[in-house]
Amino acid sequence: MPLRKKPFRLAVWQRRSLKGLIHLFALGYIAWLFFAGVTDQLGPDPVNTLINETGTWAIHFLLLTLTLSPLAKWLPSPEPMQFRRMIGVYTFVYAFAHLLTYIVFEIQLDMALVASEIVSRPYIIVGMAALLLLFALTATSFKRIQRNMGKKWQKLHNSIYLILPLALLHFSWSQKTFWQEPVWYWMIGLILMSPRMKQWYVTYQKKSQKKSRDKNAVA
Amino acid sequence: MPKPFKPSVKLTDNDVTNEDVYKSRRTLLKSMGFVGASTLLAKSAGAAGWFWEDEEEKAAFKGKALEFSQPPKFQITETRTPEDKVTSYNNFYEFGTSKDAPAKNATEFQTNPWTLKVDGMVKNPIELDHDALTKRFPLEERIYRLRCVEAWSMVVPWIGFELGALLKQAEPLMSAKYVAFETLYDPEQMPGQRSRFTGGGIDYPYVEGLRLDEAMHPLTLMSVGLYGKTLPPQNGAPIRLVVPWKYGFKSIKSIVRIRLTDKKPPTTWNRLAANEYGFYANVNPNVSHPRWSQASERRITTGGLLARNRIDTQMFNGYSEVAPLYKDMDLSRYY
Numbered sequence: 001m002p003l004r005k006k007p008f009r010l011a012v013w014q015r016r017s018l019k020g021l022i023h024l025f026a027l028g029y030i031a032w033l034f035f036a037g038v039t040d041q042l043g044p045d046p047v048n049t050l051i052n053e054t055g056t057w058a059i060h061f062l063l064l065t066l067t068l069s070p071l072a073k074w075l076p077s078p079e080p081m082q083f084r085r086m087i088g089v090y091t092f093v094y095a096f097a098h099l100l101t102y103i104v105f106e107i108q109l110d111m112a113l114v115a116s117e118i119v120s121r122p123y124i125i126v127g128m129a130a131l132l133l134l135f136a137l138t139a140t141s142f143k144r145i146q147r148n149m150g151k152k153w154q155k156l157h158n159s160i161y162l163i164l165p166l167a168l169l170h171f172s173w174s175q176k177t178f179w180q181e182p183v184w185y186w187m188i189g190l191i192l193m194s195p196r197m198k199q200w201y202v203t204y205q206k207k208s209q210k211k212s213r214d215k216n217a218v219a
Numbered sequence: 220m221p222k223p224f225k226p227s228v229k230l231t232d233n234d235v236t237n238e239d240v241y242k243s244r245r246t247l248l249k250s251m252g253f254v255g256a257s258t259l260l261a262k263s264a265g266a267a268g269w270f271w272e273d274e275e276e277k278a279a280f281k282g283k284a285l286e287f288s289q290p291p292k293f294q295i296t297e298t299r300t301p302e303d304k305v306t307s308y309n310n311f312y313e314f315g316t317s318k319d320a321p322a323k324n325a326t327e328f329q330t331n332p333w334t335l336k337v338d339g340m341v342k343n344p345i346e347l348d349h350d351a352l353t354k355r356f357p358l359e360e361r362i363y364r365l366r367c368v369e370a371w372s373m374v375v376p377w378i379g380f381e382l383g384a385l386l387k388q389a390e391p392l393m394s395a396k397y398v399a400f401e402t403l404y405d406p407e408q409m410p411g412q413r414s415r416f417t418g419g420g421i422d423y424p425y426v427e428g429l430r431l432d433e434a435m436h437p438l439t440l441m442s443v444g445l446y447g448k449t450l451p452p453q454n455g456a457p458i459r460l461v462v463p464w465k466y467g468f469k470s471i472k473s474i475v476r477i478r479l480t481d482k483k484p485p486t487t488w489n490r491l492a493a494n495e496y497g498f499y500a501n502v503n504p505n506v507s508h509p510r511w512s513q514a515s516e517r518r519i520t521t522g523g524l525l526a527r528n529r530i531d532t533q534m535f536n537g538y539s540e541v542a543p544l545y546k547d548m549d550l551s552r553y554y
Contacts, residue, residue, distance in 0.1 A: 040523035043319065044308035045371065047517065047524060106517070108529040113512060121510055173510070176369075177491065179420030180316050 008077035015082060022083070026090045029057070030097060037105075047105045054101055058094035059167055059185055061087050066164065066192045085141050088160075092138040095131050095167075123173035130166035133159050161196070164189055280306070280326065282448025285358055287378045293361035298520045300373035302446045308519065309453045310367070311472055313402065313409035316419040321453035328408055328452035330473075335458060339399070339478035342390035352458050353443050356380035360447075361440060361461075366502045366536045368466035368488075372516045377461050378444035383435040391431065391479050398434040399484035400427045400460060401476040421491055427471040428484035428498065429462065432544055438463055441474075464538040466500045497554040501545065502536035506554045 010018070033053055036042050042049040065087045068080040107114050118124050137157055140146065146153050168189055172182040311321040314328075335352065337345040347355060358378050366372045386398070404412060404424035411418025433439065440461040443450060450456040455472025462469050468488050478484075488496035495509055504514045518528045535541050545553075 034524070037524035040521065042523070044304035045318070045517075045519050048318070048371075050524065105524050108517075108527060110515070110529070113515070117512060123510055175316075177312075177316070177419040177421060179415045179418075183416070 002076045003074055004076075008075045008079065010079050015079065019083070019086065022086060022090075026061075026093070030054070030094065047101070050101045051098060051106060054094050054098040055171065056181075058091055058098055059171065061091040061094060062160075062164060062167060063185070063188055063192060065091060066160070066189075070192070070195060089138055089141060092131075092134040095134055099128075099131060123170055126166050126173065127170035130163045130170060133163050133166070137163075161193070164193070280451040282444065282451060284448055285353060285378050285444045287358035287360050287444075287447075289360045293359070293363070295362045295364075295374070297362075297364070297374045298518075299362065300375060300519050301521060304519055305373060305375050305445060306451045306454060308373075310369075310467065311453055311455070312419045312421060313411040313423065313425065313473075314453065315411055315417050320417075322451075324410055325452035328456065330452065330457040333457050333475075335474060335477070337385060337389045337477045337479075339480050340392040340395035341386075341479050342392060343388065345385070345389050349457060353449070356384050358443065363440070363461060363463040364536050365461075365463065365467055365470075366516060366532065368468055368496065368500070368508060368513075370508075370511060370513060370516045370532075372518050372530075372536075374518070374520070376446055377440055377442040378447070379440045379442035379458075379461065381437055382439045382441050382460065383437060385441060385477075386434060386479075389479070394481050395479035396431055396481050397479070397484055398429045398431060399476075399478045399480055400429075400471045400474050401478070402426070402471055403473045403475045421487055425471060425487045426485060427460065427469055428486050429469075430544075431479070433462070433541075436541060436544065438538060438541065464502055464535040464541045466496075466502060468496065469500050499545075499550075499553050501541075501550065501554075502532060503534060503550055503554065504532040505534075506551050 033042070033050055037046040037050050040046060065084055068084045068087070072078065072080040103109065103114050107117070118128060137160065140149065140153060140156060149156070168182060168186055171185065172178065172180075175182060307322045308318045309321040310318070311325070314321040314324040331349040333349040333352065335347040337347075358380060360376055360378050362374060362376045364372060365375050382398075402423075402425040403409070406412040406423075409418075409423075412423040429439070440463075441458055442455070442461045443458050445451075445454060450459065452473075455470075455474075458474055459472040460470045460474065469486075483498060486496075486498055488500075489498055502513075507513055513532055515529050516532045518530055520526070520528065522528065
């Protein structure tokens, strides 16, 4: 049920300032993390803090992009969709910073070790898959490319629904036991995905009904 | 005749700043609304405090100073991990799974009274009370490398006595082959034992074990302190095991019972994931954890992100004198 009848709109200046604030936070936080890390203000093990913060914030942004379209329907308002691309791009930025931190500060550029770890550790493979998909989405996020790609664009960008479980699996798998922080993120992810999964199920049923009808018609 | 010294400012005891006031000077400054550049840039209380909590607000653990000798053999020259890092970066799931949780959640942990029982296959069962832990045996300072199974390491000046000395007093029977250790089970004090969300879902109490010859090895230490003082709760107060050639999870904390047995005792992490954590858990650069390499480690000392702190991991964490214990054993099978 939509919250109100009339679509909710922001004034141009409101939308711009909100975007400005998001940019300020996303860029500011990551800049601060690296600055504080270099100057040894990130706790006992700055590398660990930086890896955790960039990773969890990539997941925060990911979950946030996935709330926008349900939010748009619920309000209703076209506004949330105006923010989806930027938050999606920040998901990639944070995930990429997460990988860089791992290579440069955790493994410290021992490239032989980086290569063997990336191909031989399942939880890293899963994380890399999510990151590569995020990269594909980011690279095709320009309006012009979106227009040129036509229907294929939506198909590609539906892989966000694959990125979510891959990223969460990577998170859970990196922990020593199951019952840790990632469990909360799985729950939030499940809540965000449940209306979509319901929708998929309904569409699937309709399709298969139509198929069997067509079959019967032929017979 | 020399001129008698006449201070230009006459001060009496009354002029001396009261100690309480002196100690709370930072709070006073803060309450006066002072936020200067130094506060903004100060370590730990500075930038991190904008996003997280101000660590300075927390009452720091005050350990009791201990008397100990410093045998030169164990005064290694490697850079020590600073005390504040040793006491704020801990794996102690009884108090939460994140590294900073134990220091935050264990501040009220009661370690007095305490009873440590030594029983099982011994001729002479022993009970040590709180005071006996630091008084019954002469204490030594030993600077050991600590290698965590998560591929980071520290250098810690422990204070304690050899487990062998304690076991000798208990007089193990000929039939005893293993030593089983158990951490306190007290869900009221240990939030991780109350909730699996806090405690990572492992079975409590935490249990560990050693072969008797490993337990009797002179490197195996019962630690009651670090950096000259009694152990902070997050480091396993009032008494913990330190086995420097094994991964850190073998060095069980806050021990209440040591039992000698003829069967290999179950150990917590092995029970949880036998393919990842073996009974022996000797530091071994040649045997990977299934999810990460153990060939190198990051040494936590000082310096920020740019500190090149990744070093090669050494067999038995550099304590090659224990190698004879594992003669003729396939260490990739018995990991």
